[in-house]
Amino acid sequence: MKLVTAVIKPHKWEDVREALETFGVTGMTVSEVSGYGRQKGHTEVYRGAEYDIALVPKIRIEIVVDDGDAEDVVGIVVKTAQTGRIGDGKVWISPIETVVRVRTGDRDEAAL
Amino acid sequence: MDGYYAFMLVATALVLMMTVPALALFYGGMTRSKSVLNMMMMSYVAFAIVALVFVLWGWSEGWGGDGVGNSNGKLIANPFTMFGLDGVSWGSYIGVLFQLTFAAITVALISGAIADRVKLSSWIVFVPIWVTLCYFPVAHNVWAGGWLASHWVAQDYAGGTVVHINAGVAGGVLALIIGKRIGFGKEPMRPHNLTLTMIGAGLLWFGWYGFNVGSIVFVAGDGAQKDTAQFMTETGVTFMNTTIATCAAMLGWLLMERILHGKATSLGAASGIVAGLVAITPSCGAVSLVGAIAIGAIAGAACAAAVGLKFKFGLDDSLDVVGVHLVGGLIGTLLIGFLSTSSAPGGIDGLFYGGGFSSLGHQTIAALFTIVWTGVLTTVIALLIKVTIGWRVKDEQEVEGIDFAQHGESAYDLHVGLGGGGSSATSVLAKSTVTEGVNA
Numbered sequence: 001m002k003l004v005t006a007v008i009k010p011h012k013w014e015d016v017r018e019a020l021e022t023f024g025v026t027g028m029t030v031s032e033v034s035g036y037g038r039q040k041g042h043t044e045v046y047r048g049a050e051y052d053i054a055l056v057p058k059i060r061i062e063i064v065v066d067d068g069d070a071e072d073v074v075g076i077v078v079k080t081a082q083t084g085r086i087g088d089g090k091v092w093i094s095p096i097e098t099v100v101r102v103r104t105g106d107r108d109e110a111a112l
Numbered sequence: 113m114d115g116y117y118a119f120m121l122v123a124t125a126l127v128l129m130m131t132v133p134a135l136a137l138f139y140g141g142m143t144r145s146k147s148v149l150n151m152m153m154m155s156y157v158a159f160a161i162v163a164l165v166f167v168l169w170g171w172s173e174g175w176g177g178d179g180v181g182n183s184n185g186k187l188i189a190n191p192f193t194m195f196g197l198d199g200v201s202w203g204s205y206i207g208v209l210f211q212l213t214f215a216a217i218t219v220a221l222i223s224g225a226i227a228d229r230v231k232l233s234s235w236i237v238f239v240p241i242w243v244t245l246c247y248f249p250v251a252h253n254v255w256a257g258g259w260l261a262s263h264w265v266a267q268d269y270a271g272g273t274v275v276h277i278n279a280g281v282a283g284g285v286l287a288l289i290i291g292k293r294i295g296f297g298k299e300p301m302r303p304h305n306l307t308l309t310m311i312g313a314g315l316l317w318f319g320w321y322g323f324n325v326g327s328i329v330f331v332a333g334d335g336a337q338k339d340t341a342q343f344m345t346e347t348g349v350t351f352m353n354t355t356i357a358t359c360a361a362m363l364g365w366l367l368m369e370r371i372l373h374g375k376a377t378s379l380g381a382a383s384g385i386v387a388g389l390v391a392i393t394p395s396c397g398a399v400s401l402v403g404a405i406a407i408g409a410i411a412g413a414a415c416a417a418a419v420g421l422k423f424k425f426g427l428d429d430s431l432d433v434v435g436v437h438l439v440g441g442l443i444g445t446l447l448i449g450f451l452s453t454s455s456a457p458g459g460i461d462g463l464f465y466g467g468g469f470s471s472l473g474h475q476t477i478a479a480l481f482t483i484v485w486t487g488v489l490t491t492v493i494a495l496l497i498k499v500t501i502g503w504r505v506k507d508e509q510e511v512e513g514i515d516f517a518q519h520g521e522s523a524y525d526l527h528v529g530l531g532g533g534g535s536s537a538t539s540v541l542a543k544s545t546v547t548e549g550v551n552a
Contacts, residue, residue: 044302045373047383047432048420051300 001096001108002070006061007033008081008089013059019080020063025073026112029062039087058089064099064112116343119326120206126322127213131159131220134319138312138382139224142431145304146513147228148523154223154235161239162216167197170215171208174248175256176200183257188249210326215247218275224431225283226290226503229510232518234503241493246282246486250274253485254478266478267458267471269350270327272394272445273482280438281483282490284429289494290503292428294510301430306378313382317358320389324354324396346397346457353396354389357408361388364412372417380416383436387415390440395448398458403451411443442479449475 008016013030020028034055041054065073070093077091101111136152143151162170172194194200200208219239251274253260260266268274293301303309325347330339365384366376391411392404399407419435422428429435449472452462461467497503504510509517516522 045369045375045377046302046379047435048369048373048416049301049423050373051302053300053302 001099001112002065002067003094003096004061004063004065004070004073004077004091005094006063006074006077006081006089006091007035007058008061008077009083009087010057010059012081012083013061016061016077016080019076020061020073023072023076025063025065027063031060033058033060037087037090056087064096066109066112116330116339117206120210123322123326124206124210124213126319127210127217127326128159128319130316130319130323131155131213131217134312134315135217135220136312137308138316138386139227139431141305141308141310141312142224142303142379143227144301144513145523147515148304148308149515149521150232150518151223151227153232153519154230155220157232157236158220158223158239159216161236162219162243163212165240165243166212166215167208169195170243170248171197171200171211173244174215174251175211183262185257185259185262187253187259189252189256189258191244191248211251214271214275214323215243215251218247218271218279219243221275221279221433221437222283222286225287225429225433227430228293228514229504230290231501231503231505234497234501237501238493238497242282242490245489245493246278247274250278250482250485253481260478260481264474264477266445266474267398267448267452267460268394268445268478269397269458270324270393272390272441273478276390276393276437276441277445277479277482278441278486280434280436280441281486283433284427284438285487285490286494287427287429287434289491289498292426293430294507296428297423297426303379306382309382310378313385317385317389320354320358320393321351324389324393325350327397342457349457350396352401353399353404354392356401357392357396357404357411358385358388360405360408361385361391361412361415364388364409365416366412368413368416372420383415383419383432384412387411387436387440390437391444391447394441394444395451398448398452398456398460398462400451400453400456403447403453403456406451407444407447410447411440414443415439445475445479446472449473 006016010032034057036054036056039056041052041056044051044053061077063073074091074093082088098108099111100107132155133152136155139155140148140152169191173189173191176189176194197208219242222242223235249258252258254266254268254274255261266273295301328343328346328350330342334342362381362384365380365387369380370376388408388411391407395403395407415436418439419432422432422435427434448462449469450463452458452460452467452471453465454461454467460471462471463469505514505517513522
């Protein structure tokens, strides 16, 4: 099993969710996060004082999938979340040892 | 005149609302979320203290004393002659209360210059001393027949010198003596809730009709019929001037910041409203419609440019009391010298209406008197507090947040992300543990 983590622009979240659902992803964990990459933050001006706001709001999506689905899921996120402008985000895959469904005690593939 | 009396009841309550809660909201929204309660408390506490001081000796020191009525021609009146409103009839209480609300908001205005860093106890010590040494004497000199008014009669309809230049000078002096906030000029200190600031600015505007329009003074000895005519003419002019100057100032501020910084902001609109109201405060009874629009537009644009200067001087006048109230107050007070017209209730022609330099001279003298008097005495008070009880909370308390350090409270039960970017979703993980019964 793999954990796919995607950090994307907030306004792309609905598109990505729909695409993933169409593909057959049954569940995910989503959080509102702050951060920055090469794009850095932005500046805001209050009464003439310019402030560098380092952290930019993003959406983080975490999905645990079968090994065979991981690349497809990454492909869907990249395709849907892409605007071509700086700040589109990142997707990465990490290995997962074990998954347990809390309600039943099912393990691994059966728990997905 | 019964209608006038009913009107003054309303006007007085409106001016009360300007401090509690309008100014507290306006300032509170501009601070960081860790210090909003302390900022609001400075206004609330200031009102409570000034109210008590005012009825004890403030009215006597400003408007009474010496047993010769108002006009004693001296720098102050005797604070003890009418101590505790001794000899003031109940029917005159509303007049006392109206002035009381002005004294309260003037002190509350100062608090914006020293946001986030001052011990509540030091503020509580400062407030009664400052109104006693700075507010009541200046009010006595400008409005109540004191020394200044007996030599040079300046026009100050509702408090350009007494309220705004006064508070602006005091705020600047305190910011200088108390010092910068930790991280000033380096860390972002952006306003945490501009919706509060927008509401506060709107309520200030509303309350300002009590402030300006309520400041009508009747010509002594006129009959009821003449009073009614004066009342309708004068309130019409002051209400109209207050409105259009404020609109011009809001647009002036937005235009200036669009030129300087590229965007018209909501904070700019709120600030422009206040700058315009400040500038039209002394002049609302002195100018024509054109004059009011000019004063508002100039004040809005000039204050928008002035608020950026504090970073050049390294002065942490946190919420721009100098940039808005001193600058706006000076613009309103001095422009009377140019734009005053005898067709307005003030009845004096300024430079542009063929009245020569005499009005401008008197306005300048009144402004200078206020700056020097309050500048010197505020410096003395601030230094005395600095070397005795001290002004500031401990460094770590200031960084962690003055709300908890001074009041044991937090303004919001929100799980706010890392402070920079913006996750504001409420999280079950962030819920604090509540011991049942303790807070019941």
